[in-house]
Amino acid sequence: MNxxxxxxxxxxxxxxxxxxxxxxxENLDKKQTINFETGYGPSGVPHxxxxxxxxxxxxVRNALREIKSLDSNLITFSDDMDALKKVPEDYPYPDKLSKxxxxxxSSIPDFTEKYSSYADKNNSLLKEFLNQFDFNYxxxxxxxxxxxxxxxKYLLKILENYxxxxxxxxxxxxxxRRESYSPFLPICKITGKVLEAPITVINKEEGLIAYKSDNxxxxxxxxxxxxxxxxxxxxxxxWSALKIDYEMNGKDLIPSFELSKQIAKFIYNKVPINMSxxxxxxxxxEKISKSKGNGLSIDEWVTYGTKESLSLFMYQNxxxxxxxxxxxxxxxxxxxxxxxxxxxxxxxxLFENPIWHIHEGLLPKSTYPIEFSTLINxxxxxxxxxxxxxxxxxxxxxxxxxxxVEQNYLEEITKLAVKYFQNFILPNLKKRKPSxxxxxxxxxxxxxxxxxxxEINAEEYQSLIYKYGKEVxxxxxxxxxxxxxxxxxxxxxxxxxxxxxxxxxxDKVIQLxxxxxx
RNA sequence: GAGCCCGUAGCUCAGCGGUAGAGCAUUCGCCUUUUAAGCGAGGGGUCCUGGGUUCGAAUCCCAGCGGGCUCACCA
Numbered sequence: 001m002n003x004x005x006x007x008x009x010x011x012x013x014x015x016x017x018x019x020x021x022x023x024x025x026e027n028l029d030k031k032q033t034i035n036f037e038t039g040y041g042p043s044g045v046p047h048x049x050x051x052x053x054x055x056x057x058x059x060v061r062n063a064l065r066e067i068k069s070l071d072s073n074l075i076t077f078s079d080d081m082d083a084l085k086k087v088p089e090d091y092p093y094p095d096k097l098s099k100x101x102x103x104x105x106s107s108i109p110d111f112t113e114k115y116s117s118y119a120d121k122n123n124s125l126l127k128e129f130l131n132q133f134d135f136n137y138x139x140x141x142x143x144x145x146x147x148x149x150x151x152x153k154y155l156l157k158i159l160e161n162y163x164x165x166x167x168x169x170x171x172x173x174x175x176x177r178r179e180s181y182s183p184f185l186p187i188c189k190i191t192g193k194v195l196e197a198p199i200t201v202i203n204k205e206e207g208l209i210a211y212k213s214d215n216x217x218x219x220x221x222x223x224x225x226x227x228x229x230x231x232x233x234x235x236x237x238x239w240s241a242l243k244i245d246y247e248m249n250g251k252d253l254i255p256s257f258e259l260s261k262q263i264a265k266f267i268y269n270k271v272p273i274n275m276s277x278x279x280x281x282x283x284x285x286e287k288i289s290k291s292k293g294n295g296l297s298i299d300e301w302v303t304y305g306t307k308e309s310l311s312l313f314m315y316q317n318x319x320x321x322x323x324x325x326x327x328x329x330x331x332x333x334x335x336x337x338x339x340x341x342x343x344x345x346x347x348x349x350l351f352e353n354p355i356w357h358i359h360e361g362l363l364p365k366s367t368y369p370i371e372f373s374t375l376i377n378x379x380x381x382x383x384x385x386x387x388x389x390x391x392x393x394x395x396x397x398x399x400x401x402x403x404x405v406e407q408n409y410l411e412e413i414t415k416l417a418v419k420y421f422q423n424f425i426l427p428n429l430k431k432r433k434p435s436x437x438x439x440x441x442x443x444x445x446x447x448x449x450x451x452x453x454x455e456i457n458a459e460e461y462q463s464l465i466y467k468y469g470k471e472v473x474x475x476x477x478x479x480x481x482x483x484x485x486x487x488x489x490x491x492x493x494x495x496x497x498x499x500x501x502x503x504x505x506x507d508k509v510i511q512l513x514x515x516x517x518x
Numbered sequence: 519g520a521g522c523c524c525g526u527a528g529c530u531c532a533g534c535g536g537u538a539g540a541g542c543a544u545u546c547g548c549c550u551u552u553u554a555a556g557c558g559a560g561g562g563g564u565c566c567u568g569g570g571u572u573c574g575a576a577u578c579c580c581a582g583c584g585g586g587c588u589c590a591c592c593a
Contacts, residue, residue, distance in 0.1 A: 011534085041593060085592060177591070231593055251522050252588050278523060278587085285586060316532090321523050321587065327530085331541080335532095338540090373541085374555075381555040397556075459551095466551055481552035495555070 007067050012352045013318065014056075018063035020273050021246055033071040036061050037244040037272065039235070040078045042105055042122035044088040046129055048288075048298050048324070049250065049280060052314045056277065057248055058135055059315065059357045066351070066361060074137040075242060076130065080106040080119035081143040081228045083185075083194035102193040104228070106143040119143070129298055133307060140242070142234075147225035152207075154241045154267055155222045158183060158233060159204050161266035165233060168262045183233040186211045186220050194228060232256055236263040240270040248275040248318075277318040283325040295324050304420050305329040305372075306413065311358040312336050330420075333372035333413070340367045368409040369402055370394055375413060379421045382500065383429070383489035390414055392503050393495065429490030431516070438483060439517050441468045446513050455506060462498030487516050 007015055021034060038054045040046070054076060061072050081104045087097045093111045097118070100108040105119035115121040123141065130137060145151050158165060162183070170178050182199045186209070195211060202208035202219060209227070210217045220226045229237055235256070238244060249257060254276050264271050280288050280295060288295025301310045309332040316322070336355075343353045343363065350356050355363060370378075378397065379390055394410060395402070402410060434442060445468050449456065456464075469480035485494045494500070501509045 039593095043593085079593080082593075172590080174591075250588085253593085254521060255589055256593085276522075281587075287587070319523075323530090331530090334541080377555045379555090381553095393555090462551070469552080478552050485553075492553080494553075496550070497552085 007351070010351045012063070012357065014059040014063035014357055015067070015351060017060040017246075017273075017275055018067055021060070021064055022068060024245075024273060033073055033243075034061075034064065034245045035073045035075060035243050037075045037077055037238065037242065037247040039247075039249075040076060040123075040126055041082060042078050042080050042119045042126070043082065043084060044091075045122060046126040046298070048296060048301070050126065051129055051298050052280070052318075053248060053250075053277075054130060054135060054137070055133070055311060055314045056318055057246070058137075058360075060246065060248075060275075062357065062360045063351075074135065075140055075244070076126070076137050077140045077142065077238065077242070078119070078123050078126070079142050079231070079234070080104070080117075080123060081146055081194075081225075082231070084108060084118070104143065104187065104192075104194055106141070107192060132302075133311070142228075143225070145241075146228060149224055151237065151241055152223040154237045155184075155227070155229070156204075156207050157267050158229070158237065159201065159207055159209070159222050162201055162204070164266050165263055168259065169232070172259060181230070183230050184209060184222050184227040185230055186218075186227050187225070188213060189218060189220065190214075232260050233263055236260040237267055239264055239272055240268040243270065244272045246274075247272040248277060250279050251276045252279065275318075278321040280324040281321055283323055285323065288324060296326065296328075301329060304416050305333050306336070306416070308358055309333045309336050312339070312354050315354045315357055330373045330376060333416075337367055337371055340364075366403075366405055366409065368413045369398055369406045370410065370413075372413055372417065375417045376420055379414075379417045380425050380491075381495045383491060383494055385418045385422055385426075387411070387414055387418065389500075389503050390418070393499075396499070431488070431490040432486050434483075434487045434517060437472055438487065441472050442487075442513055442517050444468055446510055449506060449513075450510055452506070456502070458496075458498040458502035460498075461501040461509075462496070465497055488512060 008019055010016070025032065025034070036057050038050075038057050040050050054074070058074055061074055064070065064072060083102045084097070084100055084105055086101070087094045091097055096111050097108070100118070105122075106117050108118035110116065110118050110121045112121065115124060119141075123139070127139060165183050166181075169181065169183070173181055180196055180198060182197065184199055186195050186197070186199065187193070188195050190213065195213070197211045197213070199209045199211050200217070202210055207222045208219055209222055210219045212218075228234070239247075239260075257274055257276070261271050282288050282295045298310070304326075309329065312335060313322075313324070313328055313332045336358075339353055339355050342349070343355050374397075375390075375394065378393055379385075382390060382393060384390065391410065391414065394414075445464060448464055448468075449461075465481075465484070466477070469477050473480040473483075481497070482492055484497065485491050488494075504512070
C-alpha cells in the first residue's frame, strides 16, 4: 500500500476520489474487483448529464488503475423497468405513447419499429454515445435482472425487513403519499402496469404479498420480476446486489442518497463511496432540461467541437455549478490546446493535467496546429465554407509546414469551424445589391480579370481592385473595400481581397463577381 | 425549512498556502496600396466583509453579508 503515498498529493479530483476508494479497501488483501456504478433512466433520450456522470466515473476508475493494479468494472445500470410517467415533449408519436403511461419502459413498443422496446431504443442511444467515446463498460438492464431472478435474494431480504424500511421512508413523505407508499411496486397481472398501491405482506419466507386492484386482493410474488422496487429502495438494493463500491450523483440526489444509505442497513449494508457533483446550468443560470430546450445536448456539442473538448469541459470542477451553453465549445477547444501545450512543457504535472484524464493516460503525440477561436475568426473573415481555401489561409497563418497528423487534425477542426460558420455566422449575413455605379465598376473588373491569359498573383489582384476603386470612391478607398465586402459577403470586413482572389483562382473569382451583379 | 455552490480586472472565468492570472473588451504602436482574422506593448483588482490558524492566506477554519441552484411530488 506504499504506492498510495506517491499519489496522495495529487490535487486532480479523480485521484482524490480513487484514494478514497483505496483507503477503504486497504485492509483487504485478497484479489477483488472494484465496481463503479452509474445510473440511467431511459424515459427519454440520453441527457448530457448522464453522459457526464459516466465520463467522470470513468476518470476515477482510470486514476485508480494508475495507482494500483486492481480489477475494476464500470456498470451502466438502466432503470428500464421503471414506469413511464409522462410523454417526453419532443417524442414524435405522443398519441401512441400516451396509451402506455405507467407501463414499464421495457414493455412499451418502439414506434419507430427499429428496436425491441421503448427502453431498448433509449438504451441503445446511450450505448452509442458511450461507444463513440470508447468507454469500457458493462451495461445492465434492470428488467433483465428482475426477471432472471438475480435480485430475488435481495427482494426477500427487503420483505423480511419490510417494517424497518417503511419506518425509514414514511417520515420523509407527505401524508397523502404515506397512504399509498410501498417499497414494492407490483406489476399488475391484469393490465401490465406498474402499480403504486399499498400492499399486504402474506408470507415473508415465500415472498408473497397482496395488492388491491378493482376492489379485489391479488396475490403476487415479490420475486421473479413480478414486482419492482420503488427507486430509493431499488438504489440501495443494487449496491448490495451488484456489489457497488463507488457511485457519484448530482446534488439533487444528495437527500436520496442519505435515505438509501439508511435503507441499505437492512439489505446487507453495502454503501458505495460517494461523490456529488453540481448540475449544469444554461446561459442564464437555470437548470438545463430537455423540455425547455436550453443548454446543450451531446449531439450539439460534437457538431461544433471535438469529443476531447467535451471531455475537458466535463473534467473541470465537477463540484462547481457550470453554465453549459454555446460559447463553452470554442473556449473548451482552445483550453484543450493550451493544456496539451502545458503537458509537453512540464512533465511532472502529468496527473494534474486534464489531458491525462481525458485520454485515459494514453497521451496523443500532437493536436490541432491552430487555436479553434482563431480558426473560427479566419473562417468568418474568409466568409467561406470552402475547405481548401480555409486550409491554404491557415497554412499562410501558421507559417509552418504541417506533418500528416497535424494536417488531419486541422481538417477535423475545419469541419467543425465550417459548421459553426454555416449555422451561426452565415444566416446573419445579408449581401447587398451593388449600386448602378458599383455594378459598372464590377463589370470592368470582371472584364479586366478575364482578359488575362495567365493566373494573376495576389498583388496584381489587389492593384486591380485599387485601380477601379479609385473611380467610384476617389476620396475614400476604405469605403470601396467595405462596399465590396458587403456586396460579395454581406459583411463589413474580411480578408485581404488580393490574397483571397489569388487562392480562389480566376474562374471562381469571376463567378463570384458575376453572381454579385445578377 | 434543509442541503449544495458561487462572490477575483468592465464582462466571462481560471488559480485554491509562497511576487494577482487568462480570454474578450479598452488604449497605444507596427505590418498590409482598404479593413484586418495578424504582431507587440500598456492601463485596469482592499481577490465580498470581519475574525482566526500560519513565517506567510485570494487559497485553510469560523462568523456574517450578497447571489444562485437543488430537495422536501416523481426519478
